[in-house]
Amino acid sequence: MTHTTHTGLSGTAGRVAQNGVFARFARAGYVMSGLVHLLIGYIAIRLAFGGGGSADQSGAMAELADKPGGVFTLWVGVVAFVMMALWRLVEAVFGSASKPGADSWKSQVFDRVKALSLCAVYLAFAVTAFRFAKGSGQPSSSQSVGLTARLMQNTAGTIALVVGGLVIIAVGGYHVHKGATQNFLDDLSGHPSAFVRRLGTVGYIAKGLAVAAVGLLVILAATESDPNKSAGLDGAIKTLGAQPFGVVLLLIAGLGIITYGLYSFVMARSAKM
Template identity: 70%
Template sequence: MADDTTFSASYDNSATPVARVAQNSIFERFARAGFVMSGIVHLLIGYIAVRIALGGAGGTADQSGAMTELAGQPGGVVALWVGVVAFSLMALWRLAEAALGSSSGPDADSTKSEVVNRVKAFSLAVVYFAFAFSAFGFARGGGGSSSEQSTGITARMMHTTAGTIALVAAGLIIIAIGGYHVYKGATQSFLPDLKGATSTLVRRLGTVGYVAKGLAIAAIGALVILAVLRSEPDEARGLDGAFKTLGAQPFGAVLLVAAGSGIITYGLYSFAMARYTKM
């Protein structure tokens, strides 16, 4: 019979509700697998961008393109079904954080910081639910182009004044999110999210990865605003549009290789997050 010490080591009754959820070993493993799947998606997006830059086979350098690429590989459909579960559990974990607070040091945060953290957790929950939904579509043999969906939504919203204002606001928010990623990477403020001592390699992967992803996100927001100003919804083509716009610039191939390599770096950092992120 296990003694009280053993019991408390495996399950802490004093922990916050979200911490008790995260302490479930099966839940945690699948949630961490969400970081692995996210890493794979980012690796494939970066690979497609580099391939386009080098004049190789085309493709869509975004989430849908990455999942199409994955589905075409041996065992890819199985990986996508795993991704559906992993992304869903990751979203539920973030949703629990949004509702109940962070499981790691919640008492140390000020009220303002706690509100910001909950908003970020909710935003991440939405992102991971979207990933799960997309993976579900491709696992079933369906799935659509993210770029086409972005263009279609933009076109419909541009027919009304309220929709146009909403698009500009969305573009500014996306740019702000990108700027936050750049700041997080440049200042290495992602380190408190990790447990234990971090190696120089992990710190460098995080720095480069966050900055590269932030610039890519900001470019998406800029394209949304540009699409509104020009009344050309085709300009709002998401991440794929941002990459291809970059590739069309002088020295575009070099810039696109650099951007794709940065996204690959973030993918590699995602593998580190799977192991070291506090839950």
């Protein structure tokens, strides 16, 4: 792809991203993501003190649906998550408007694959929010266990689970690396404060460790033929709680996820689009 062509494509992405209504709803997606992570962290802390709940996005949205105005917020979330997914899809197709001069074709491919992956994540969030807004939501953990059990019925499915687990661990490692190196600052406009840098560092590392734990449980479920081990983020957090010093581990995990949620509010205001 020539520089001129790439500039034209990123210009298309920029025109879409800078559309006023589109941009506001896309940024609202960061707010909703932040709210979901705050609730997941709260549930994890509640579990540490003997409470109940599902410490994942479905549990967070169930909590939200039970609050006054929660259903309306979920409907707003559906639109916001869809807009975020469309923004990432535009980046996957046309390239990033905020990185028009990518260093190499490898970085371009990586950025587009990442954008497509985030598109899928936000679409999944939109579907979950839609179901809970309608009152028909189900726990993500039970869906994960069911899918794992079906895949385990043949060798190809088991291999796919192991590969999927490794991919999830790699995604978690990417988040940890992004937090440790503070590469997330490239996503922000302006000059972030020291507080924002610390918030992003802790948040990304905590999020990465949680995601990597999910991938590890998927691999364990496949290799031990126990689909119940593959219970998503909720399973990973509850596995933490079952370890020695589980209360402390749950508190650390909950506070880390809450930190990522707070950083999402920074992204809502300052993310490059």
